[in-house]
Each structure stands twice: as structure tokens, then as C-alpha cells.
Amino acid sequence: MFRHKNSYPVRPERNRWLGEDGNASVEFALVAPLLMLIGLAVLQLMLALHVRTVITSAAIEGARVGAHVGADLVMAEQRTRQVLLANIAGATVVDVHASRTTLQGYP
Secondary structure, eight states: EEEOTTTTTTTTOGGGGSSSSTHHHHHHHHHHHHHHHHHHHHHHHHHHHHHHHHHHHHHHHHHHHHHHOOOHHHHHHHHHHHHHHGGGGGGGGOOOOOOOOBBBBBB
């Protein structure tokens, strides 16, 4: 260190580019969008799987109601619509149609 007469010690100029000050904020700015993208993709996948599960459950519930003795297809369709409208998947379904089939001679 150099000292001028009647003054404080003078330090040599420090090179600002060699330090690591501010690296954390730059790294966060680079990594944060990637983490947000991954998080939103996971949420989108979860929502799609939920909608698929609700639609499947509604179809099963409608088939169960329609399989009862004395039940008709209109009751099965109504129950399916009720289950769908009670969930987020109701907005994705446009039409509900029920029909009877036979498998190897059994209804």
C-alpha cells in the first residue's frame, strides 16, 4: 500500500471482472424460467390425467346405473352427465351417448 502525505492509504485498483459478486442473481435468472417451465408442464400433465380419470369414472357410473334391472339408457346418460358436471371435466365433454351391446349372446 502506498501512502500519500497526510492522506489515507491508497489501495491498488481491484479488477471487478474477477470477483463473483452478482453471480447468484444471474444464475437464478437463467435457471428460474426452466424450473417454471418444468413445473407448469407437470401441472398440465396432472390436469390432463385428472380429466381422463373423471371421464372414465363417469362412464363407469353411467354404465352401472344403466345395468340395473328396469333402468333405461336415458337414466345412464343423465347419471354420466351429472358426474361430469360436478367436476372440472364437464367443460371438456360435448356429448354423452349410451347404447346397449351384446357379447356372445349376453346383454
